[in-house]
Amino acid sequence: MQSTKICVIGLGYVGLPLARLFSTKFKTIGFDLNQTRVDALNSGKDTTLEVSDELLKEAIEKHGFRCTTNIEEIRECNFYVVAVPTPVDENNRPDLRPLWGASKTVGKVISKGDIVVYESTVYPGVTEEECLPVVEKESGLIFNKDFYAGYSPERINPGDKEHTVEKIKKVTSGSTPEIADIVDKIYNTVLINGTHKAPTIKVAEASKIIENSQRDINIAFMNELAKIFNAMDIDTKDVIEAASSKWNFIKLSPGLVGGHCISVDPYYLIQKAQVYGVLPRVMSSARRLNDGMGEYVANQTIKLMNKKGVIVKDAKILLLGITFKENCPDIRNTKVVDIYHTLKEYTNNITIYDPWANKAEVKHEYNIDIDNTIADTKYDAIILAVAHKEFADLDIRTYIKDNGVIYDVKGVLDRNIIDGRL
Secondary structure (H helix, E strand, O other), X not given: OXXXXXEEEOOOOOHHHHHHHHOOOOEEEEEOOOHHHHHHHHOOOOOOOOOOHHHHHHHHHHHOOEEEOOHHHHOOOOEEEEOOOOOEOOOOOEOOHHHHHHHHHHHHHOOOOOEEEEOOOOOOOXXXXXXXXXXXXXXXXXXXXXXXXXXXXXXXXXXXXXXXXXXXXXXXXXXXXXXXXXXXXXXXXXXXXXXXXXXXXXXHHHHHHHHHHHHHHHHHHHHHHHHHHHHOXXXXXXXXXXXXXXXXXXXXXXXXXXXXXXXXXXXXXXXXXXXXOOOOHHHHHHHHHHHOHHHHHHHHHHHHHHHOOOOOOOOOEEEEOOOOOOOOOOOOOOOHXXXXXXXXXXXXXXXXXXXXXOHHHHHHHHOOOOEOOOOXXXXXXXXXXXXOHHHHOOOHHHXXXXXXXXXXXXXXXXXXXXXXXX
């Protein structure tokens, strides 16, 4: 344990908080291919806002934490943690290229006796069937003889300052019982609430992917209920509040399902299940339903505009928020973009105001221009898509025309000023 030198590969929403935490107990270095990102981190600035400037500077100045793009600087490590993205392609099939690339990097520097632990969300079998053969090929070493592996699925919730990495209970696993113990002890060294040691790497992989799939399915059910009750002219939020009076009712709300976890991870298990001849109908239906909610919100807004006699063609519309969740700069897989593109079929006069999102990133990722300030003008329709704290103090009525429509996706606005909500 004393000789453990850790390298975390991938310094995004998952890797950086973990690397910073490890640095409080072990000699730790972060590795990323993005030089701009590395330079910012070494100067004490995390643009994802997951690690405060104070904590990052403390890690650098007090614990010797540093980040690099130079592979030679991580060769001295003996415990590698891979925390790279696991996206899907345009057909929603798992894209393992980031994992293959990270595994190749590990293979170039790993030595006999070293351990590599994967944190990226995957379907059961990816670590041992897809990643470790790459490490073997690149290093010339033999898995479970010369080097060893583990899997500890990430549980980072972007923007969540309560369930931070040091407070969550993490699942751990290892390629042998002895390695499982070592991996478990290293994680336990920095975690307040400890770990759950899974019996195998595949069990640990499966546990992570069903966490997000379960949430996806539950939210899909609430979204389906919202569609039903909206069609019946019944307020969904009122129904949920009434049902919540029963002791065993699970209180959830409808909404847009974006981000890099719930809206992506289920596809990994869906794809793998089909390989084994199992058609995951519930998961597939949930994905289709949730993926269509942005378009649904736009069409509901248009319907309300028509009812109030607001001309939709060339209407001035304001979208409040574009990030995938509140009080967070993360724009990955945001479904607000679907609202925008559906409305774009009727009008080009769409303004997106988001004080959290990076304008350049949104432009690069979606080719959409946004504003970080709100213009003093009036709109034909306003859609509150993200519940940023700044919007709570915003008097929306000062920005809406007399016959304009206000639609509340998040269910946080005064019902007396809105025309519709999920």
